[in-house]
Amino acid sequence: MAINKNGTGYTFGFAIVMVVVVGAALAATAISLKPLQQANAADKKMMDILGAIKVDSQRDNAKELFAEYVTSRVSIDAAGAQVTVKQGEVNTTDATDPFNIDIKKDYRSHKPSKGDLSWANASDLTFPVFECQKEGETYFVVPMVGSGLWGPIWGYVALEGDMQTIYGAKFDHKTETPGLGAEIKESFFTEKFEGKTLAEVGPTYFSVLKGGALTDVHSVDGITGGTITSKGVDEMLNRTMGIYLKYFNNATQRAQR
Amino acid sequence: MSTDTNSAVETKRESLFSKKNRKLLKDPLDDSNPITVQVLGICSALAITVQLQQAVIMSLSVLFVMIGGNVIISLLRNMVPDRIRIIVQLVVVASLVIIVDQVLKAFQPDISEKLSVFVGLIITNCIIMGRLEAFALGNKPGPALLDAIGNAMGYAWILLVVSIVREIFGSGAISLPGMGQVKFLPTSWFISEGGFYENNNLMILPPMALITVGLIIWIQRSRNEALIEEN
Numbered sequence: 001m002a003i004n005k006n007g008t009g010y011t012f013g014f015a016i017v018m019v020v021v022v023g024a025a026l027a028a029t030a031i032s033l034k035p036l037q038q039a040n041a042a043d044k045k046m047m048d049i050l051g052a053i054k055v056d057s058q059r060d061n062a063k064e065l066f067a068e069y070v071t072s073r074v075s076i077d078a079a080g081a082q083v084t085v086k087q088g089e090v091n092t093t094d095a096t097d098p099f100n101i102d103i104k105k106d107y108r109s110h111k112p113s114k115g116d117l118s119w120a121n122a123s124d125l126t127f128p129v130f131e132c133q134k135e136g137e138t139y140f141v142v143p144m145v146g147s148g149l150w151g152p153i154w155g156y157v158a159l160e161g162d163m164q165t166i167y168g169a170k171f172d173h174k175t176e177t178p179g180l181g182a183e184i185k186e187s188f189f190t191e192k193f194e195g196k197t198l199a200e201v202g203p204t205y206f207s208v209l210k211g212g213a214l215t216d217v218h219s220v221d222g223i224t225g226g227t228i229t230s231k232g233v234d235e236m237l238n239r240t241m242g243i244y245l246k247y248f249n250n251a252t253q254r255a256q257r
Numbered sequence: 258m259s260t261d262t263n264s265a266v267e268t269k270r271e272s273l274f275s276k277k278n279r280k281l282l283k284d285p286l287d288d289s290n291p292i293t294v295q296v297l298g299i300c301s302a303l304a305i306t307v308q309l310q311q312a313v314i315m316s317l318s319v320l321f322v323m324i325g326g327n328v329i330i331s332l333l334r335n336m337v338p339d340r341i342r343i344i345v346q347l348v349v350v351a352s353l354v355i356i357v358d359q360v361l362k363a364f365q366p367d368i369s370e371k372l373s374v375f376v377g378l379i380i381t382n383c384i385i386m387g388r389l390e391a392f393a394l395g396n397k398p399g400p401a402l403l404d405a406i407g408n409a410m411g412y413a414w415i416l417l418v419v420s421i422v423r424e425i426f427g428s429g430a431i432s433l434p435g436m437g438q439v440k441f442l443p444t445s446w447f448i449s450e451g452g453f454y455e456n457n458n459l460m461i462l463p464p465m466a467l468i469t470v471g472l473i474i475w476i477q478r479s480r481n482e483a484l485i486e487e488n
Contacts, residue, residue, distance in 0.1 A: 011338040018345060021350045036363035046365065053333050059367070176372070 003107060011020035031216035044094050045099075047102045051170045052141045052156035053132050060159050066090065070141075071133050073098040078119070080246025104152060107145040110201040124203030127243055130157070139167055142244050146236025151175040153184065155234065157193070160254070163248040169193040170228050171233060192220040198241060206242045211218040281403040285411035290413040293474045297383040300376050302364040302416055310432040314361065314368045315375065316413035322379055323388065323409040324351045324402060325384055330393040331401035337394070346389045347380070354379045368434060384408055419469045427460030469485035 003010060041119045046066040057065045067089060074195045075098035075243045090099045112119045130141040138161040144152045155171035169190045176182040183189055198205040199218045207219035208230045224231030265440045267388045291297045298319075305311045328348050330337075337345050361369035369376065379385065389406050424431055432438035446452040459465050478484045 005336075005338055006340060011341055014338055014345075015341060018348060022348055026352055026355055029359050033359050034362040035358070037366075040362065040366040179475065 012085045038092065042090070042099075046090075048156050048172070049130050049132075049141050049143075052158040052168045053134050054137045054158075054168045054169045068089075069132045069134055070130050074129045074130060074131060075101060076244070076247040077126055078243055078252050080243065080248075082247065082250075098126075098130075101126060101128045102146050102236055103128070103143055104154065107152070107172070117235070117242055119243060122243070127240075129247065137161060140248070142240060144236050144240035146233040147165070147234050148173050148176045148184075149181050149226075150177070153229065153232050155184075155233070155236065158251045159198075159236070159248075163245075163252060165172055166193045166196050166198070168236070174230070176229050179225075181223065181224060181226035183223050184229055184233055186254060189220075189223060196220060200243070202238070203213050204238055205245065206234070206237050208237070218220065269272055278403050281400055282407040282410075285404075285407040286414065287477070287481060287486075290411045290415065290477070291384040291408055292412055292470065293477055294361035294484065295384075295387075297387060298412055299470070301382060302412075302419065302461050302470065303376060303438040305372055305375050306416055306423055306466050306469075307427065307461050308371070308382075308426050308432045308438065309417065310434045310436075310438075311368055311371050311422045312416040314365060315329075316409070316416050318354075318357045318361070318376060318386070319379060319412055320406070321357060322350060323385055324387055325353045325404035326350050326389055327393040327401040328398050330389045331396060331398040334394050341374040342394065343390070344455065346386060350385055350389070351380050365434060374460045384412055392475060407469060415470065418473060419466055421427055422464060422469050426457050427465070429456050430453075 011180065021106070032094060036163060040059075043062045046062040047057045047059070050062065050065055052070060053069065055065055055069055056100070073086045073090075077083055084096055085214070086097050086099070089110045091097055092100060094100065095193075102239040106122075106125050109130050110119075110122050110125060112121065130143075132141060140159045140163060142157050142159065144157065145152060147153065151174040153171065153176065155169060158167040159165065159167045160167045171184040171190060173182060173184060176184065205218070207216075208222045209219050210222050210227055210230070275303070275471070277485050285291060289295060292299065292302055301315065304314050311385070326349050329347060354377060358369070361372070361376060388404060391405045396404070421431070427437070428440075429442040430438045430440040442454065444450050446454040
């Protein structure tokens with residue numbers, strides 16, 4: 001009996017075999033390329049952190065420059081207490097290295113409820129902070145994740161030694177609208193943050209405003225046509241800084257004592 | 258259009274480079290160019306032609322997906338149930354595209370980042386699905402391979418020309434994968450350095466890609482009589 005090519009049984013059989021073959025092939029590709037992709041992602045992260053303290057780096061020299069400028073990698077808990085400190089070379093397989101804390105994953109699994117700037121459900125997370133030395137000055141680079149209009153946005157903000165003044169900022173996004181929200185990664189936007197300061201009392205430490213704010217030291221002008229993305233940056237900054245300022249205040253008090 | 262189906266009974270074995278097969282390779286480059294004549298695959302052609310290196314990587318990706326898709330579908334053509342043939346084509350194309358995306362992420366991370374969603378969008382590139390449905394399902398793997406190469410190259414040369422024009426006039430530079438961007442104009446020429454020259458910023462915006470493609474279509478139609486439409 002000839003096989004009926006258009007029979008339901010054959011169709012299902014064909015579909016099942018196809019899915020299994022394709023699935024196996026894709027899984028094999030993904031697994032075999034993963035180490036390379038992870039190394040690329042680590043390089044990119046180092047470049048972003050260096051970018052926040054205005055050190056230009058390429059993929060080839062990111063590791064060296066990172067080792068040169070970043071003196072220690074600290075992780076803190078949600079109450080602002082220090083958990084671990086690592087120095088020396090980054091080990092991308094060591095889960096306790098603050099460099100390896102996946103803040104994007106943590107953000108996804110601990111999404112704050114709408115308008116909750118204190119990020120109440122983040123109490124069991126740890127947060128990385130990178131202490132850098134550049135030309136004799138100390139800087140603290142704070143990574144952050146939030147939500148834009150279409151997808152995640154993230155950034156690295158470098159604070160000066162006073163832990164209040166913004167030295168540099170770098171933002172990026174996954175799928176914001178080109179020409180509108182996507183502009184948050186452009187230098188004309190990030191440069192506006194430089195020299196501005198965080199307010200001492202929260203919950204609003206810094207604002208990305210719609211219109212104005214050109215002279216205020218605690219705010220910058222948002223992006224025209226990118227209001228929701230700008231609001232996302234605003235929310236991300238305040239929520240993250242709320243946690244980090246607890247640590248910074250502890251650290252300043254400790255220094256003063 | 259040159260989508261001959263294999264209706265004629267093949268009495269003798271056709272050589273791979275017979276006249277008919279050469280036509281498969283040559284036609285998409287000019288007479289039935291996927292971009293300028295059939296006006297398919299325009300969206301990626303407009304979006305990723307700011308720099309030559311992106312266009313090169315994109316062209317290679319499309320070439321790979323096109324060849325893989327056409328040959329695989331052609332090999333499976335007598336097995337694929339009619340009712341799910343579009344889904345089968347889609348699965349084949351999608352898996353090839355995912356492989357391309359993963360490989361780019363591993364070996365060309367910067368370009369992969371610039372191409373962003375457009376690698377994934379190869380899946381929906383009408384050129385590929387169109388060739389699978391119109392050609393690969395009805396022809397042997399050999400001709401399907403040639404058809405794939407022809408169409409991918411037809412897509413590629415437009416991309417390369419557009420990106421070269423846009424990069425030279427928009428950024429005053431030329432870039433190739435692995436070499437980075439080479440700015441060949443002396444910096445002292447630029448107005449910001451006291452010179453006389455300024456890059457044309459319009460060139461790096463998407464509308465200029467459309468205009469460049471339009472110019473190519475204009476030149477092509479004025480030279481190729483087969484494409485001149487009668488009123």
